[in-house]
Amino acid sequence: MNLIFYSRDTEAIGDQLQRVIESIETQAINEVELHRTIDSLSRRLRRPTYDVAVAVLLAATKEDLLDMLSIRDLIRNLRIILVLPDTEDATIAQGHSLRPRFLTYADSNFAEVAGVLNKMLGNTEG
Amino acid sequence: MAKVLIIDDDKMICDMLSRMVGRMGHDAAYTLTLTHGMKEVSSGTFDVVFLDVCMPDGNGLEVLPKIREASSSPEVIIITGEGDPDGAELAIKSGAWDYVEKPLSIHEMTLSLVRSLQYREEKGTGKPRVALKREGIVGSSQQMRACFDLLAQAASSDVSVLITGETGTGKELFAQAIHDNSRRADKNFVVVDCAALPGNLVESMLFGHEKGAFTGADKAHVGLVKQADGGTLFLDEVGELPLSVQKAFLRVLQERRFRPLGDKQEIESDFRLVAATNRNLDQMVEAGKFRDDLLFRLRSFTMELPHLRERRGDIREIAMHYMARLCDRHATGTKGLSPEFLETLISYGWPGNVRELVNTMEKVLATSGDDPILFPKHLPTNIRVKVARDSVSKEPPAKSIPKPHEPVKALASLRDFRMAAASEAEKEYLQNLLSLTEDNIKEACRISRLSRSRLYELLKKHKISIPG
DSSP states (O other), rough: OEEEEOOOSSSSHHHHHHHHTTTTOOSSSSSSEOOOSHHHHHHHTOOOOTTEEEEEEEOSSHHHHHHHHTHHHHHSSSEEEEEESSSHHHHHHHHHHOOEEEEEESSSSSHHHHHHHHHHTTTTOO | OOEEEOOOOOHHHHHHHHHHHHHTOOOEEEEEEHHHHHHHHSSSSSSSEESEETTTTTTHHHHHHHHHHSTOOEEEEEESSSSHHHHHHHHHTTTTSEEEEOOOOOHHHHHHHHHHHHHHHHHHOOOOOOOOTTTTTOOOSSSHHHHHHHHHHHHOOOOOOOOEEEOOOOOOOOHHHHTTSTTTTSSOEEEEEEETTOOHHHHHHHHEEEEHHHHHHHHSSHHHHHHTTTTTTETTTGSSSSSSHHHOOOOOOOHHHHOOOOOOEEEEOOOOEEESSSHHHHHHHHHHHOOOHHHHHHHHEEEOOOOGGGGGOOOOOOOHHHHHHHHHHTTOOOOOHHHHHHHHHHHOOTTTTHHHHHHHHHHHHHSSTTTTTGGGGOOOHHHHHHHHHHHHHHHHOOGGOOOOTOOSSSOOOHHHHHHHHHHHHHHHHHHHHHHHHOHHHHHHOOOHOOOOOHHHHHHTTTTTTOOO
């Protein structure tokens, strides 16, 4: 199974989250697929996704989130962990419309993402 | 005036129920066999059918779904001389209105008939049905129509809903559909994946926390229960909720108020709860792993989603729906599904239910290249092998069953051999049994220690007919 990581942000937040993902020690994941643009992610999701265990999507800005919403129909088929840019009610509402299995925020330290990923990858059958 | 049909091989019962129905001011008709009963149902416009289970020409429970599918969609009241818990469960799951054991009490039968007619009247005079939003939920079988009825009922109220069913039956899709069709549709649908949350995170994720509430809580955080205010909170895999959190959540469910970790003030959240599980929560209660008071609350309204193998009639529709959708998404040309391909899909058991079927369609699409029509050879090998093996073990050619003392050129597997031999022995036993008892079913039941329904089921399986 693969893990999809979408992060347009190449600065501190994106790097920090990527390190967290790469630190997960599991045999459930063969490969972490990194996508830096929404077009790249969109193209990937138009190919078979039965081999995708989970997708971690970082919306570091509101624009990132709007991009994700534009391909909502593709994203909603996946088990996703979603990182939102802020804690405004409108942002959270948009985030929930993607039906994430776990939702957190860009200003967190992502320790909980590691915990959730570990649990999910031990329970990939769902 | 309602029309009532009685299907029972006991004429005295038929007369008694006919008089009862007549005294209530309704029309009654009766038949003494299932065959005639089914003809009456398909040609008539009955509101209620009294149906006996053990009929000379079959088992009433087996035709119950067909009766419910009749154009008048009659309510069915099962009457049986040999009530058993499994039969009762099967009857209710198949859409029966009631399950009543003989000897029949006139009072009980009257009450059941009155209630079923009341329900029918209310159903008929209710608000006109609007099309349900049910994204991704495909099927038109009797089982799914019953689920859609429940979905509509659940969506029209704020009652807590517990959705059960095997992995892959579509519990989350139904939860989302309940939300989408409810008055809360324009608010948040908040998913809580109880199986994905580490134990130490569950409480703070659900209820939120203040800054400094615990080590690492460097910012205040609004919990998911509050985020669902005005909308729907969906607790997926609710059986995985830690016991310590179950107690706290029960209180939230009762009062819709709670205190975030580290906060002195209670806050409110007007959420509607939908929970789902593939676990047996009753067993978990018995094992002390789930609180019975929470289960009681969750069970205000329950929906049990059928396995895909229980609604094989939907497989064609699901396969075609998802193949069209996948072809569109993957921007490949439309692919046709050959009859043999569909037949193989229908024959397979789908332990992973609809999710497995959809994943299979996606795999097939990925491996079929430019082939415009899909054949069984495009399916994963494990599926084709399973279907092939099952077809052999279900219908062993009589002459190919090797007798234990006969030499064989090509041995079947031990499992197949054993099943074929057991089936042959069972058939022989039944033939001897009927011969010995001169087709007296009561006596045959006594000797074999089988219930009437089980005996009829076995006779049908082996195509053994009884004269008269």
